[in-house]
Each structure stands twice: as structure tokens, then as C-alpha cells.
Amino acid sequence: MSAGITVSDRGPVRILSVDRPDRRNALRTDTAEALELALRAAADDDAVRAVVLTGTGGHFSAGGDAGSILEHIAEDDPALLALMRAFHRLVVELWESRLPVVAAVSGVAYGGAVNLALACDLVVASEDARFCQVFVRRGVVPDVGGAWLLPRLIGLQRAKELMLLAPEIDARHAERLGLVNTVEPDAEAALERAVALAEQLAALPPFTVALSKKLLNHSADDDLRGSLEREAVTQAAALRSRPAVEGFEAFRKGTTR
Known part of the structure; x- marks a missing residue:
């Protein structure tokens, strides 16, 4: 069947x-x-x-x-x-x-x-x-x-x-x-x-999308301090990713908004 x-x-x-x-x-x-x-x-x-x-x-x-x-x-x-x-x-x-x-x-x-x-x-x-x-x-x-x-x-x-x-x-x-x-x-x-x-x-960076989804899905379960700590750890990981580095470099050079 x-x-x-x-x-x-x-x-x-x-x-x-x-x-x-x-x-x-x-x-x-x-x-x-x-x-x-x-x-x-x-x-x-x-x-x-x-x-x-x-x-x-x-x-x-x-x-x-x-x-x-x-x-x-x-x-x-x-x-x-x-x-x-x-x-x-x-x-x-x-x-x-x-x-x-x-x-x-x-x-x-x-x-x-x-x-x-x-x-x-x-x-x-x-x-x-x-x-x-x-x-x-x-x-x-x-x-x-x-x-x-x-x-x-x-x-x-x-x-x-x-x-x-x-x-x-x-x-x-x-x-x-x-x-x-x-x-x-x-x-x-x-x-x-x-x-x-x-x-x-x-079309968006998959690592960033996955991390953002996880942050949002956990938001209702954390208190503010817990959510901020999760955000800090997640953002630290995201900032080391290639899309983030390339994005900030392009922003600094004025080639993107």
C-alpha cells in the first residue's frame, strides 16, 4: 500500500x-x-x-x-x-x-x-x-x-x-x-x-536562516535573560560565517545597503 x-x-x-x-x-x-x-x-x-x-x-x-x-x-x-x-x-x-x-x-x-x-x-x-x-x-x-x-x-x-x-x-x-x-x-x-x-x-544564507528559525522557535520558551544568552551564542556563530563576513565587508565598502 x-x-x-x-x-x-x-x-x-x-x-x-x-x-x-x-x-x-x-x-x-x-x-x-x-x-x-x-x-x-x-x-x-x-x-x-x-x-x-x-x-x-x-x-x-x-x-x-x-x-x-x-x-x-x-x-x-x-x-x-x-x-x-x-x-x-x-x-x-x-x-x-x-x-x-x-x-x-x-x-x-x-x-x-x-x-x-x-x-x-x-x-x-x-x-x-x-x-x-x-x-x-x-x-x-x-x-x-x-x-x-x-x-x-x-x-x-x-x-x-x-x-x-x-x-x-x-x-x-x-x-x-x-x-x-x-x-x-x-x-x-x-x-x-x-x-x-x-x-x-x-536565496538567503542557509546557516543564517536555520539559526534564525531556531531562535524564533525557542522565543516563547525562554525568559528574557535566557533568550538573550541564546541570541549571543547564536550570533557569535553567525558572525563567523562567510556570508556575514562578506556582507559586512560589502557594507563597509558601500557596495550594498
């Missing part, structure tokens, strides 16, 4: 697509595992400088595959824990990857799929995108890192509203809340915009 992802390259940008259009790209354990491995492979490939995560057939993903989840429920507790941990490894890989990751979201993004998008560094949505933290409607708690990610993005009260009341929100609402960086007319335009943003990120 196919894990249901496709991988393609657009110059330095690697596009990872969940490819189960007959199931609105519902996610199984093997899908999560395949995405995790594909992200690791991208990070290990020096030719890849940024990643786009998307879905085929006009939808990002309907969330967890109901059939697969029921199969795990029929087994034992270790099977359910293995299911969750497969998705947790994927979230960590997205969050901690040295590569910037841009999500291109169209159609439905429900449940755990929303939280996969939130673990990316930037999110582009199409006008028809619909987001829903549907968990409580299905008698379960938020997963795929959502209870950690969402309050950091929009604040605790707004996060409770989306997770406890579980409304479906459209792309413009998501943009106003800060879940989405930009909204495009349709799925094709959203993907093209995501690739364009990924290309911009790919």
Missing part, C-alpha cells in the same frame, strides 16, 4: 505533497512516516534550500484517516501510542528542520492537518481553504502538537475558542487571526506563491 506522498523539485525548493485525493489526503501513520523521512532527506541534500508542504486534488488534508484510526483503536494501547508518536516525530521534524518550510493550503485542513500547517514556518492559503480544529466534535483531544502550537500563535483565549467550540473558519478569518501569512485566489496560485516564498528563503 502506498504511503501516499509525492516528491518533486523546483530548483532549490523541494515540494512534498500528500497524495491521497480520493480520501481528501487523509493522513495515516505511514503517510506521517513517509513525510518525516522525506523532510530528513531534504535536509540532508545540499541542493535543497527550502521545502513546500501541500496536498493534491484541491485539498491540503482532511486530518487523520478514520479507517486507519479505527484499526488502531481495535488493537491495544501501544498501537495507539505508536500512532500518535509517528505524527509527533513529523511535527518535530517540521519544527526543528534546518530548512524553512512553507505550507500551501487549499480546500480542507481539518484536525491534525491544521496543526501540521502551523508547525511550518509560513502558511499560504487559497480563498477556498477551510480550517477546523475538529477534535472535540469527534470526542478526542487536540493532537499533532496543536495545544502547544496554537496558543503561541494566537494567544490562549483564541486558541480555546478554536479548539473547544471547533468552528470551521475560512482563509480570510485565519489570516486575520495570524494563522495564515497570505491568501491567494485558488489552489494553483497558493502553491505558486508558496514556491515563490520558498525560493526567496532559498
Whole structure:
């Protein structure tokens, strides 16, 4: 049985697509595992400088595959824990990857799929995108890192509203809340915009992008003093890099802004 992802390259940008259009790209354990491995492979490939995560057939993903989840429920507790941990490894890989990751979201993004998008560094949505933290409607708690990610993005009260009341929100609402960086007319335009943003990120010094991503991702976990110390150590490393030295030399000579 196919894990249901496709991988393609657009110059330095690697596009990872969940490819189960007959199931609105519902996610199984093997899908999560395949995405995790594909992200690791991208990070290990020096030719890849940024990643786009998307879905085929006009939808990002309907969330967890109901059939697969029921199969795990029929087994034992270790099977359910293995299911969750497969998705947790994927979230960590997205969050901690040295590569910037841009999500291109169209159609439905429900449940755990929303939280996969939130673990990316930037999110582009199409006008028809619909987001829903549907968990409580299905008698379960938020997963795929959502209870950690969402309050950091929009604040605790707004996060409770989306997770406890579980409304479906459209792309413009998501943009106003800060879940989405930009909204495009349709799925094709959203993907093209995501690739364009990924290309911009790919053109930047990769070491600097990776360090900046790490600083930002840790910012909510540190107090001010801890954050400043992390910044000092990180900046010391960045300042010794070739792009930094070349950049300051060019600035001193007046050849760049």
C-alpha cells in the first residue's frame, strides 16, 4: 500500500505533497512516516534550500484517516501510542528542520492537518481553504502538537475558542487571526506563491536562516535573560560565517545597503 506522498523539485525548493485525493489526503501513520523521512532527506541534500508542504486534488488534508484510526483503536494501547508518536516525530521534524518550510493550503485542513500547517514556518492559503480544529466534535483531544502550537500563535483565549467550540473558519478569518501569512485566489496560485516564498528563503544564507528559525522557535520558551544568552551564542556563530563576513565587508565598502 502506498504511503501516499509525492516528491518533486523546483530548483532549490523541494515540494512534498500528500497524495491521497480520493480520501481528501487523509493522513495515516505511514503517510506521517513517509513525510518525516522525506523532510530528513531534504535536509540532508545540499541542493535543497527550502521545502513546500501541500496536498493534491484541491485539498491540503482532511486530518487523520478514520479507517486507519479505527484499526488502531481495535488493537491495544501501544498501537495507539505508536500512532500518535509517528505524527509527533513529523511535527518535530517540521519544527526543528534546518530548512524553512512553507505550507500551501487549499480546500480542507481539518484536525491534525491544521496543526501540521502551523508547525511550518509560513502558511499560504487559497480563498477556498477551510480550517477546523475538529477534535472535540469527534470526542478526542487536540493532537499533532496543536495545544502547544496554537496558543503561541494566537494567544490562549483564541486558541480555546478554536479548539473547544471547533468552528470551521475560512482563509480570510485565519489570516486575520495570524494563522495564515497570505491568501491567494485558488489552489494553483497558493502553491505558486508558496514556491515563490520558498525560493526567496532559498536565496538567503542557509546557516543564517536555520539559526534564525531556531531562535524564533525557542522565543516563547525562554525568559528574557535566557533568550538573550541564546541570541549571543547564536550570533557569535553567525558572525563567523562567510556570508556575514562578506556582507559586512560589502557594507563597509558601500557596495550594498
